[in-house]
Amino acid sequence: MSLLKTDQELTRNSYYVATAPRTQRYAALQDDVSADVAVVGGGLAGLSAALELRARGYSVVLLEARELGWGASGRNGGQVIAGLASDISVIEEQLGTAAARRVWDMTVEAVNLVHERRARHAIDCEWQSGYLTLAVNARKAKALRAWQEEMYLRYDFQSRWIESQDMPRWIVSPRFHSGVYDDFNGHLHPLKYTLGLAAAAAQAGVRIHEDSAVTALQAQAAGALTTLRTEARVVGRDGVVQGSVRARYVLLAGNVYQQGIARALEARIMPVGTYIIASEPMDPALAGSLIPSGAAVCDTNFVLDYFRPMQDHRMLYGGRVSYSTATPMNLAESMRRRMLLSFPQLKDVKAEYAWGGFVDISMNRAPDFGRLSERTGDQGHANIYYLQGFSGHGLALTGLAGKLVAEAIAGQAERFDIFSRIQHRAFPGGRWLRTPALVLGMAYYRIKDLL
Template sequence: MKPSLLRSDTQLNTDSYYEASVRRPPTQPPLRGARRADVVVVGGGYAGLSAALELAERGRRVVLLEADRIGSGASGRNGGQAIVGYACGMQTLRAQLGADGARTAWALSLEAVRLIDERIARHGIDCERVHGYLYVADSARKARALYAEMDDLQRHYDLPVQWFEGAQVRQRIDSPRYVAAAYEPISGHLHPLKYALGLARAAQAAGVQLHEYSPARRLQNTAQGVRVHTDDGHVEADFAVVAGNCTLPEYGPGVLPTIHARIMPVGTYIVATEPLPAALADTLIAERAAVCDNNVVLDYFRLSADARLLFGGRVSYTTMTPPRLRATMHARLQAVFPQLAGVGLTHLWGGFVDITMNRAPDFGRVGQRVYYLQGFSGHGVALTGLAGRLVAEAITVQSDRFDLFLRLRHRAFPGGPWLRTPLLALGMAWVRWRDALGH
């Protein structure tokens, strides 16, 4: 889940509402000198923390290396939406895994959401957890597509769904924009950075050695296992779990070049309003559920515990921050909720998530001792926790559940290292244009 951050993006993260609403613990010391562990984990986001926690609870000695601060990437600044299912959709999984394999994958996604609640309860993580999710559509065509998707999930996977059309929609979300909505109670939202820091505390309590500001520069196989080098030291281990974004060298070091081309960084951005009056906040979204539309360039939003609207959208496929971003985000927010036209914005931040070509998660091995977790494609809040559990199972017990995801086929983004980003940007511009025209 942890994205790479460009230098131009650093300022955006300093304006994060999440960072402003937590008190971080003291910095964990960078790695210096040589260390020995059973497993070395690269990446201090949800996936790495989850893997480290699970491995330590199974009695393994774990060293975790984070290039920046724990949760500084997507794990600490995402939309906070914990969603059942997969970004690629279940039809893609059925096509590749078959009906039985897809049902197993669906059950695992349900486990991923339950795992969040189990860890919150077990480790006392105060992260403002709320259940309830609202999928919305802003045209008749998109309403038909949403209904077909929800009907498929209900019929094949028993997802409890309530469907709303017309005037009923305004009872769930007070916006003139949407013509249909589907509500399900399993997904929901949380404060992502508080959850990440809670996982870090749990991992340390279990014995994991955390090292911040320790970017992994090189990974090599040795006669005894693996060695991961940082600027000022190295870790020898039996196994490595690479759970950071491997796309950009600044924060996701290219320690696994063979899988480099299978993911792409996509920027996404969030604004926070000033706190809303309680009466107004309660009328915006019924039960304060998380909300997401089904557009190609989607809007996603929710209410925070202190009644701010956290509104996300406006993607970048070029790794460059879009111009006039604050004004654009404010306009998108007001298009959904015109009644908030006079409400000010207090925070604006963003970052990069890693997507795959087919939006399915990409888990696997390089050789016998190096595991990787990438390609969560926007569904990482829940799925990363599951990924950490599955990789820990694969290292310590058995790999059947992890190996299910190895059956998914992934292709490199076309264009090579220089052209794949502009080609993706061009392709997505074409898709957005068709979507705007209703095709």
């Protein structure tokens, strides 16, 4: 089954879609236009870059194949967190400690940027501060404690350790041994945030076209314009309507859905399904008792559970992974059973919404940013930037990534290039065989999670 077909099923019953009504739609591209920059993808990465580029005076056309926020940006766990999906040691080993420190600091800036944008654009997206990282057993607790100390000593990241006996004050659950709390990270309603950024981008003069899938990318000689061709289905018009954008610079920010226009990027990421339920609203006293601080939570397993209490007294609970593109059977019930392992006291609470999406996992789980020319060797691709490989940790980082692309296009590529120097390997097996290869690798980590 194709990724897109599965994804249509996965978005149908999303809590976010039900609670963030779209007040604005953007017309499909139906003619030939030009701009300084063309952005492919109306998720947080593309929108952030578009906003930052407009602020620097560039004309920007943003092309979204479906609706803004349709991808991961409008469906994720809502956890706004500093750091990367990979351990920071991956960056230290590759680029050295000074560059790793700069990367870490930029991930902190990414969280601050969320606050700056919420405030500047008056985006009401239910921000709640507080984050708990919890260990499920003593062995994992030891590793978590070592990580916490190292992050404080080497990266100045402040958090507090929670001993086993103090855990009930933080979470009423039999599943967790001990953990770390910080009040820098937190959570929000991601679709409200994404649509808020989109409104800000449109207001700033970004030309946005939804229902406009980029189907081909034609680069010319180095320094020449790139042409993007689009196809759209337009209500009231028969067949497919075509359009094009000619631009000096291009940003590819289409995530795992961006297939067929820049194949050199595709084997460097792998779509991995992850799933979420939102419970029905509970008695406020019960809802408030589960995680008294209101913090978002993740465990330290490789295949992790992530969850958070909601302002309307629901529990939003995410986890599982799938390496095939098929939607898991009985998704809502299987996720509800997962929730009950953490909160058995919710046995009478129903799952009202269930949805999911695909994360763009890179082999080492570090982000994969660069210029297409670095992947193809074709200098005609030197002005085509790409952002991918957020590996399930992109709600805040996409915002910073878009800013780095804007800086690079404006001639300040130093920060972008710290990221572009991170080395990545393609998934073994190439385009079609990478899924089985990853499944084998993940089976190993699943077993480790049980220990």
